Amino acid sequence: MSTKISPLAGHPARAADRVDVAKLVAAYYSLRPDPAVPAQRVSFGTSGHRGTPFDKSFNEAHVLGISQAICLYRQGQGIDGPLFIGRPVGYRRNPR
DSSP, X not given: XXXXXXXXXXXXXXGGGXXXXXXXXXXXXXXXXXXXXXXXXXXXXXXXXXXXXXXXXSSHHHHHHHXXXXXHHHHHTTOOSXXXXXXOTTOOSOXX
16 A cells, blocks of 8 residues: 655645634634535534635534534433533634
Protein backbone atom coordinates (compact mmCIF):
# COMPACT_ATOMS: atom_id res chain seq x y z
CA MET A 1 0.00 0.00 0.00
CA SER A 2 1.51 3.32 -0.98
CA THR A 3 0.88 6.57 0.80
CA LYS A 4 0.89 9.89 -0.99
CA ILE A 5 2.38 12.64 1.13
CA SER A 6 1.55 16.23 0.34
CA PRO A 7 4.53 18.36 -0.69
CA LEU A 8 3.23 20.87 1.88
CA ALA A 9 3.67 18.41 4.76
CA GLY A 10 6.11 19.65 7.37
CA HIS A 11 6.00 23.26 6.17
CA PRO A 12 4.18 26.25 7.69
CA ALA A 13 0.79 26.98 6.13
CA ARG A 14 0.89 29.38 3.22
CA ALA A 15 -0.88 32.70 3.71
CA ALA A 16 -3.39 31.75 1.01
CA ASP A 17 -4.27 28.57 2.94
CA ARG A 18 -4.86 30.23 6.30
CA VAL A 19 -8.35 30.94 7.58
CA ASP A 20 -9.36 34.39 8.75
CA VAL A 21 -10.75 33.42 12.17
CA ALA A 22 -12.73 36.66 12.58
CA LYS A 23 -14.47 36.05 9.22
CA LEU A 24 -15.08 32.40 10.13
CA VAL A 25 -16.75 33.35 13.42
CA ALA A 26 -18.78 36.10 11.74
CA ALA A 27 -19.99 33.64 9.10
CA TYR A 28 -20.85 31.06 11.78
CA TYR A 29 -23.17 33.48 13.58
CA SER A 30 -24.54 35.57 10.70
CA LEU A 31 -25.03 33.34 7.63
CA ARG A 32 -28.18 31.21 7.50
CA PRO A 33 -28.54 27.99 5.52
CA ASP A 34 -31.31 27.63 2.95
CA PRO A 35 -33.13 24.31 3.57
CA ALA A 36 -33.99 24.18 -0.16
CA VAL A 37 -30.27 23.88 -0.99
CA PRO A 38 -29.15 20.28 -0.35
CA ALA A 39 -25.50 21.28 0.18
CA GLN A 40 -26.55 23.54 3.07
CA ARG A 41 -28.58 20.93 4.95
CA VAL A 42 -27.33 18.90 7.89
CA SER A 43 -25.68 15.77 6.56
CA PHE A 44 -24.05 13.19 8.79
CA GLY A 45 -21.11 11.03 7.73
CA THR A 46 -18.94 8.53 9.52
CA SER A 47 -17.49 11.23 11.77
CA GLY A 48 -20.59 13.35 12.33
CA HIS A 49 -21.75 16.43 10.48
CA ARG A 50 -19.18 18.11 8.26
CA GLY A 51 -19.34 21.60 6.87
CA THR A 52 -18.05 25.15 7.01
CA PRO A 53 -19.68 28.45 7.87
CA PHE A 54 -18.35 29.95 4.64
CA ASP A 55 -20.61 27.83 2.44
CA LYS A 56 -23.49 27.78 4.98
CA SER A 57 -23.08 24.05 5.59
CA PHE A 58 -22.20 24.38 9.30
CA ASN A 59 -23.17 27.28 11.52
CA GLU A 60 -25.16 28.22 14.60
CA ALA A 61 -28.47 27.40 12.89
CA HIS A 62 -27.26 23.83 12.29
CA VAL A 63 -26.21 23.39 15.92
CA LEU A 64 -29.55 24.74 17.15
CA GLY A 65 -31.49 22.52 14.73
CA ILE A 66 -29.54 19.39 15.65
CA SER A 67 -29.98 20.17 19.36
CA GLN A 68 -33.73 20.65 18.90
CA ALA A 69 -34.02 17.39 16.95
CA ILE A 70 -32.21 15.50 19.72
CA CYS A 71 -34.50 17.00 22.37
CA LEU A 72 -37.66 16.20 20.37
CA TYR A 73 -36.47 12.65 19.79
CA ARG A 74 -35.72 12.17 23.49
CA GLN A 75 -39.11 13.62 24.41
CA GLY A 76 -40.88 11.30 21.96
CA GLN A 77 -39.03 8.30 23.44
CA GLY A 78 -39.83 9.30 27.02
CA ILE A 79 -36.18 10.01 27.77
CA ASP A 80 -35.51 12.72 30.31
CA GLY A 81 -32.60 13.86 32.40
CA PRO A 82 -29.53 15.86 31.49
CA LEU A 83 -28.23 16.14 27.97
CA PHE A 84 -24.66 17.24 27.36
CA ILE A 85 -23.74 18.49 23.90
CA GLY A 86 -20.12 19.31 23.11
CA ARG A 87 -18.64 21.72 20.65
CA PRO A 88 -16.15 20.89 17.89
CA VAL A 89 -12.66 20.28 19.27
CA GLY A 90 -11.22 22.58 16.61
CA TYR A 91 -12.90 25.52 18.34
CA ARG A 92 -10.64 25.45 21.38
CA ARG A 93 -11.33 29.01 22.48
CA ASN A 94 -14.59 30.89 22.48
CA PRO A 95 -13.90 33.93 20.29
CA ARG A 96 -17.05 35.72 21.40
